[in-house]
Amino acid sequence: MRVLIVFSTTEGHARKLAEFGAVRLTSLGHQVQVQDAAESNVPDPIGFDCALLVASVHVSRYQRSFIEFASKHCAALNRIPNAFVSVSLSAAGDNPCDLAGLRNCVERLELETHWHPGVVHHAAGAMLFRAYGFFTKLVIRFIAQRRGKVVNTSKDYDLTDYIALETFIDDFAANATLRWESDRDGFINRAAAAGHALTEPWQPATQLRDGHPSTAPFLRLIFSAN
Numbered sequence: 001m002r003v004l005i006v007f008s009t010t011e012g013h014a015r016k017l018a019e020f021g022a023v024r025l026t027s028l029g030h031q032v033q034v035q036d037a038a039e040s041n042v043p044d045p046i047g048f049d050c051a052l053l054v055a056s057v058h059v060s061r062y063q064r065s066f067i068e069f070a071s072k073h074c075a076a077l078n079r080i081p082n083a084f085v086s087v088s089l090s091a092a093g094d095n096p097c098d099l100a101g102l103r104n105c106v107e108r109l110e111l112e113t114h115w116h117p118g119v120v121h122h123a124a125g126a127m128l129f130r131a132y133g134f135f136t137k138l139v140i141r142f143i144a145q146r147r148g149k150v151v152n153t154s155k156d157y158d159l160t161d162y163i164a165l166e167t168f169i170d171d172f173a174a175n176a177t178l179r180w181e182s183d184r185d186g187f188i189n190r191a192a193a194a195g196h197a198l199t200e201p202w203q204p205a206t207q208l209r210d211g212h213p214s215t216a217p218f219l220r221l222i223f224s225a226n
């Protein structure tokens with residue numbers, strides 16, 4: 001499958017997780033394109049078979065560039081299998097208030113963008129003290145302390161559970177592949193039942209750009225009546 005990964009980051013950890021996802025999906029045999037939502041040339045998801053989005057929480061919000069991307073492409077994203085990896089420090093613990101706060105972040109994202117993530121994974125983020133300014137260092141150390149973690153602010157801490165993330169990505173890819181295959185097989189069966197022969201190899205994703213709801217994968221196939 002052609003997979004689009006779009007990420008937004010402030011200190012770089014969400015980029016690292018997006019690249020981790022790209023390496024994993026490539027190793028599973030998929031064609032992957034990774035893109036920073038803040039760049040000007042982010043492709044339209046309509047040209048892809050599925051999409052994985054990654055963004056981090058800062059003061060209970062995702063990056064502006066991410067919200068803009070998801071809003072602009074909500075229709076295309078909602079049409080293909082898609083998943084969201086939300087990166088935060090709250091996800092590192094099991095505090096019910098923190099976890100409820102994360103659910104609120106995703107709900108607000110959906111309200112703002114009209115994109116409805118197919119599946120969501122809350123990945124614990126990082127404390128990158130060496131990249132923080134003085135004030136941010138103090139705030140993050142204070143937050144860590146309130147959750148019972150003693151930190152050394154001359155070090156960085158990566159709290160992501162990479163095995164859990166890999167499992168999430170594998171499950172997402174497996175489900176998206178099933179849907180991709182069943183769309184294709186369904187189409188071939190319908191074509192056969194209707195007495196048509198396919199004259200072009202299967203093109204699962206489409207470059208449709210007119211914004212119509214998707215019968216889209218089917219439009220790239222040309223029939224010749226027997």
Ligand SMILES: Cc1cc2nc3c(=O)[nH]c(=O)nc-3n(C[C@H](O)[C@H](O)[C@H](O)COP(=O)(O)O)c2cc1C
Pocket residue numbers: 008009010011012013014015055056057058059060061087088089090091124125126127128136140
């Ligand atoms: C200024 C600042 C604000 C943050 N606000 C939150 C927050 O509201 N909730 C939370 O769970 N984590 C918060 N975090 C933690 C980040 O989500 C975490 O460090 C993440 O790994 C950052 O990813 P990034 O490197 O992609 O920006 C904050 C971090 C910073 C530096």
